Amino acid sequence: MLKLIWRLFSCTSSLWGDWVKKYLLRGETFWDAKDTGLGSWVWRKLLRLKPLVKGFLRMDIKDGCNVRFWTDIWHPLGRLIEITGEVGTQKLGIARESKICEVMRDGVWRFRSCRDRHIRDVVLSVSGHPLSLSAVSDGVLWKYGEDNYKDVFIASEVWQQLRGRKEEVRWSKLIWFPQGVPRHAFITWMAIRDILATGHRTRQWGHVQWCVYCGEPDETRDHLFFACPYTFTLWLQVVGNLFGSDPDPDREIKLQSMLLVLMTGLLLSYCVWPCKPPFTSYGWSGTTGDTTGRGKL
Numbered sequence: 045m046l047k048l049i050w051r052l053f054s055c056t057s058s059l060w061g062d063w064v065k066k067y068l069l070r071g072e073t074f075w076d077a078k079d080t081g082l083g084s085w086v087w088r089k090l091l092r093l094k095p096l097v098k099g100f101l102r103m104d105i106k107d108g109c110n111v112r113f114w115t116d117i118w119h120p121l122g123r124l125i126e127i128t129g130e131v132g133t134q135k136l137g138i139a140r141e142s143k144i145c146e147v148m149r150d151g152v153w154r155f156r157s158c159r160d161r162h163i164r165d166v167v168l169s170v171s172g173h174p175l176s177l178s179a180v181s182d183g184v185l186w187k188y189g190e191d192n193y194k195d196v197f198i199a200s201e202v203w204q205q206l207r208g209r210k211e212e213v214r215w216s217k218l219i220w221f222p223q224g225v226p227r228h229a230f231i232t233w234m235a236i237r238d239i240l241a242t243g244h245r246t247r248q249w250g251h252v253q254w255c256v257y258c259g260e261p262d263e264t265r266d267h268l269f270f271a272c273p274y275t276f277t278l279w280l281q282v283v284g285n286l287f288g289s290d291p292d293p294d295r296e297i298k299l300q301s302m303l304l305v306l307m308t309g310l311l312l313s314y315c316v317w318p319c320k321p322p323f324t325s326y327g328w329s330g331t332t333g334d335t336t337g338r339g340k341l
């Protein structure tokens with residue numbers, strides 16, 4: 045989603061971008077665009093992302109011919125029109141649609157003198173911002189850190205910037221490790237957090253489901269993975285023998301053995317989690333059969 049917004053500002057040729065500019069923006073900036081009911085749900089979602097993107101996107105002024113003085117984000121203060129209000133255009137004698145190259149000529153800002161103290165502060169700030177126009181076309185920058193702007197959009201770094209961070213739990217390395225299978229780890233992670241759509245949870249949503257293995261009406265996480273006679277037997281028979289048929293408690297467990305236990309445990313957790321129609325761990329399936337093979341050991 046954020047990359048679509050980036051494409052609107054960058055000069056990269058894009059059929060979608062050209063269509064949006066012609067039929068949805070119609071000469072306005074993205075920041076001024078309102079949800080008028082036109083466009084798809086994707087467009088309306090992009091419009092709702094404006095407050096977030098404002099903190100990251102900034103125009104890179106070169107020749108100043110494509111950046112608007114009032115309504116684009118090029119100054120550290122943000123959009124100047126939001127600081128001075130619409131009245132600023134009249135008090136400084138600069139039209140709302142003016143480009144940077146029209147306001148700065150021969151290296152000098154052309155402002156009308158103004159006695160409004162608030163607007164004079166903005167003028168001082170703009171004048172103090174180092175800027176010199178060149179013959180190169182304007183660009184767009186994305187903020188990757190304090191005073192760290194790049195002229196490329198790197199999705200992985202943007203995700204790292206935006207994602208929520210919490211303190212790492214002690215068991216994280218037991219679930220997420222380089223040799224693990226992501227889909228196994230994901231189901232196990234959901235089981236540990238007890239956020240799988242077990243019967244205990246779906247009952248609150250008006251959908252009754254019972255243990256697919258033994259028929260227990262209250263299908264909780266603990267029942268499904270440990271207390272159910274069927275899965276309990278599986279754990280004993282599959283994982284219980286990985287240290288050997290007669291494990292010696294004094295013997296040092298080798299790293300490979302531990303890794304094997306971890307990977308098998310995750311695989312078993314994944315397989316034990318059944319794909320029960322009509323509700324699956326991914327949502328309401330509407331089918332009557334298990335097409336994924338999950339739950340079939």
Ligand SMILES: [Zn+2]
Pocket residue numbers: 255256257258259260267268271272273274
């Ligand atoms: Zn059961």
